[in-house]
Amino acid sequence: MLASRFLRPLSTRCLSTAVSPLGGGSGTLSLFSPSEEHVGLREMVRSFAESEVEPQALEHNRTETFNLPLFRKLGDLGLLGVTVEEEYGGSGMDATACVIVMEELSAVDPAFCLSYLAHSCLFLNNLNQNGSHEQKVKYSPGACSGEIVGGMCMSEPGAGTDVLGMATTATPKGDDYVINGQKMWITNGTVDGVNTGDAFLVYARTGEARSDVSMFIVEKGMPGFSLGQKIENKLGMRASMTAELVFEDVVVNKSQLVGQLNGAAICMMRNLEIERVALAAMSSGIARRCIEEMAKYSTTRKAFGKPIGDFGQIQKMIAESYAEYMASKSYIYNTSNNLDLSSAGNVMDSDGVKLFAGKMAKDVADRAIQVLGGNGYTGEYRVEQLWRDAKLLEIGGGTNESHHKNMTKWFGKAGTTLP
Amino acid sequence: MRVLVGVKRVVDYAVKVRVAADKKAVDLANVKMSMNPFCEIAVEEAVRLKEAKKATEIIAVSIGPKAAAETIRTALAMGCDRGIHLTTDARTDQELGPNSVAKLLAKVVEEESPDAIILGKQSIDGDFGCTGAMLAEHLKIPQCTFAAAIDFDAKTVERETDTGTEVVSFPSLPAVFTADLRLNEPRYATLPNIMKAKKKKIDTKAADSLGVELNEGNTVLEVFEPPPREAGIFVDDVDGLVDKLKNEAGVL
Numbered sequence: 286m287l288a289s290r291f292l293r294p295l296s297t298r299c300l301s302t303a304v305s306p307l308g309g310g311s312g313t314l315s316l317f318s319p320s321e322e323h324v325g326l327r328e329m330v331r332s333f334a335e336s337e338v339e340p341q342a343l344e345h346n347r348t349e350t351f352n353l354p355l356f357r358k359l360g361d362l363g364l365l366g367v368t369v370e371e372e373y374g375g376s377g378m379d380a381t382a383c384v385i386v387m388e389e390l391s392a393v394d395p396a397f398c399l400s401y402l403a404h405s406c407l408f409l410n411n412l413n414q415n416g417s418h419e420q421k422v423k424y425s426p427g428a429c430s431g432e433i434v435g436g437m438c439m440s441e442p443g444a445g446t447d448v449l450g451m452a453t454t455a456t457p458k459g460d461d462y463v464i465n466g467q468k469m470w471i472t473n474g475t476v477d478g479v480n481t482g483d484a485f486l487v488y489a490r491t492g493e494a495r496s497d498v499s500m501f502i503v504e505k506g507m508p509g510f511s512l513g514q515k516i517e518n519k520l521g522m523r524a525s526m527t528a529e530l531v532f533e534d535v536v537v538n539k540s541q542l543v544g545q546l547n548g549a550a551i552c553m554m555r556n557l558e559i560e561r562v563a564l565a566a567m568s569s570g571i572a573r574r575c576i577e578e579m580a581k582y583s584t585t586r587k588a589f590g591k592p593i594g595d596f597g598q599i600q601k602m603i604a605e606s607y608a609e610y611m612a613s614k615s616y617i618y619n620t621s622n623n624l625d626l627s628s629a630g631n632v633m634d635s636d637g638v639k640l641f642a643g644k645m646a647k648d649v650a651d652r653a654i655q656v657l658g659g660n661g662y663t664g665e666y667r668v669e670q671l672w673r674d675a676k677l678l679e680i681g682g683g684t685n686e687s688h689h690k691n692m693t694k695w696f697g698k699a700g701t702t703l704p
Numbered sequence: 705m706r707v708l709v710g711v712k713r714v715v716d717y718a719v720k721v722r723v724a725a726d727k728k729a730v731d732l733a734n735v736k737m738s739m740n741p742f743c744e745i746a747v748e749e750a751v752r753l754k755e756a757k758k759a760t761e762i763i764a765v766s767i768g769p770k771a772a773a774e775t776i777r778t779a780l781a782m783g784c785d786r787g788i789h790l791t792t793d794a795r796t797d798q799e800l801g802p803n804s805v806a807k808l809l810a811k812v813v814e815e816e817s818p819d820a821i822i823l824g825k826q827s828i829d830g831d832f833g834c835t836g837a838m839l840a841e842h843l844k845i846p847q848c849t850f851a852a853a854i855d856f857d858a859k860t861v862e863r864e865t866d867t868g869t870e871v872v873s874f875p876s877l878p879a880v881f882t883a884d885l886r887l888n889e890p891r892y893a894t895l896p897n898i899m900k901a902k903k904k905k906i907d908t909k910a911a912d913s914l915g916v917e918l919n920e921g922n923t924v925l926e927v928f929e930p931p932p933r934e935a936g937i938f939v940d941d942v943d944g945l946v947d948k949l950k951n952e953a954g955v956l
Contacts, residue, residue, distance in 0.1 A: 325778065
């Protein structure tokens, strides 16, 4: 059997020989790969992404299906539990390692990467930070291997940015809690389009005060827990399954309560920080790919007897895209390199990187379609998918408006002097 | 059985190389470098032997600049146990020739006494395809080149030829094997193994401290891109074709 990695189609190969000096030459330490393990991780994920994720991206986008076998390969590579302790089946790495995986996967298939995020960050990392030893022993190894696919339920049909306005309740009943409500926009909410996904961290109201929310682990098959609907016809992120999940008198034992009763708000805020930095990294990967495609096309496509890269309008689009991408990337990695996963209170920059990178990727993707012209408008050239996928990052994991709110509120709390 | 594997740091196979302005070499500035694909296949074969409990130790050796240590780390992350790095500032794509490499590897073999030496069949920068055979000659041991399958129990190797494959047998170990494309499909290093690789040992020595003459007396005169392929022509009939082939192309 010929080594398929060495037979990648020409269109996906890197035609550039120059590598950004800020990023270091290949394999060297830099802001973006601060240790040898990060270097090795990035090379491995990039190689895997180019050989195995790229070829299936277009088709899964078209059919709106989740590639479960490929997802499980991420488990084999030790990527699903990237921030989970080795004791529980993970790889025990840091925020930057998570960001590297996100960026490299998003450069070829942001939708597949989104499902990876929901599982590894929103479920596994949250559980790793906030769960008890018993809960981690029960769920982490299976999630790290990819045997179970997990997600997190926060948003509702009536509560998105106003997350603490959630209406889902968990009422105590003896040794149990009874959960009622609906959750919306749940990535990995379904894996086959028919049943729910395997395990979820579910936020529900358990007290009178606005911030009295608690977090529970709900499993597929629990009576009353069902798939409301698979959300179809999404603009982008189509290969990632999104669902509405319904809770009708779902009884969970108190052993499924994660952390303190009425104490989940801090868990939520803490995990939102790494989630937002990871989403910003997705924007970075999307932008990187768009710039590579623009640069490649501008040297090969000819008009009026010369490569279109000789024309100022194209030069402007490529140069501005590169500078914006590098500025955003530097902000993201500086933030992730200083992000302690067990800490909270990094709102300014976790919200800030996503706010900045989200718009950056959208702009860069738009320029990429423009540079590629008619070809950019077709699926085969990939940039139209990246353009559609990029838009989500201004909404999912926090709308732009939520970042505005959080960041200015933080100024109010912490004072107005900047470092 | 202990196995020695050679790994070379080369220009990544997907990069479109450019000739340097002085036409003396390929321009390597800021170019992405990776492990030679055939070396990856060699490492994979060795790691599979260890997993099948046929090998007890795998040593990865590389001859190259300081950055070649990264290539050894990749080999360690794939499953090799330790590394040997012979450092040199000579360009490994053209200054350091296959005979010099073979002599250096022979020194390593004399020191380490492996039972099997597995190399890639050729490097994708030099493309000589000679190192394995030269190494076997220096050591006076059997060589099985262009291996598509190696059976250490039956002592046979299926090797690739221009007309298909043939099966040869080797009398004994130690022996040199060179890996061809179909020998196996190399694995991705898993993240846990990438992390473990950091703790594995790499011994570093200068290549010119081994008492081997490294200058082979070859000078590269010029490096140039092949001329662009020109358009073909139509001929009217077979006679016209034969005429062109004989009188213009000079191949008949």
